Amino acid sequence: MVAISQPEVDSGLNDDEYRSNGCGPELCYTDVTLKGIAQDPEDGALDGPSLIWTTDRIDVQDSFLDIGTSTIARLYWKPDCSGEPTDGSWHEITLTGTDSVGNTGSAVRKIFIWGDCVY
Numbered sequence: 001m002v003a004i005s006q007p008e009v010d011s012g013l014n015d016d017e018y019r020s021n022g023c024g025p026e027l028c029y030t031d032v033t034l035k036g037i038a039q040d041p042e043d044g045a046l047d048g049p050s051l052i053w054t055t056d057r058i059d060v061q062d063s064f065l066d067i068g069t070s071t072i073a074r075l076y077w078k079p080d081c082s083g084e085p086t087d088g089s090w091h092e093i094t095l096t097g098t099d100s101v102g103n104t105g106s107a108v109r110k111i112f113i114w115g116d117c118v119y
Helices: none
Strands: 002-006 030-041 051-055 063-069 070-077 090-098 104-112
Touching: 002 090, 030 051, 030 090, 030 104, 051 070, 063 070, 070 090
Parallel strands: 002 104
Antiparallel strands: 002 030, 030 070, 051 063, 051 090, 090 104
């Protein structure tokens, strides 16, 4: 069993908790706290490299975020300055747990990263 405990639910559009923390030359980012757990009947609680955090947004960053039960992940987005929300700001965050014999389970959260247009 794998579960994400923070964030507790998927975010909505323009949720203040996921507003941009800053911008670089082309990308903006938001630092997001991620917490999760994984239990295996034979191994018990999984931790460390048995738990991997990833994002589906490989167009703006590497998919690997971190390992373990908790992390602060920097999630990037590229503003398009159209004035409308775009799919470009959604991240699908996955926590994958792998037990000692290679069996896996996962949990997913969708987070909308946003901010003011800076370009």
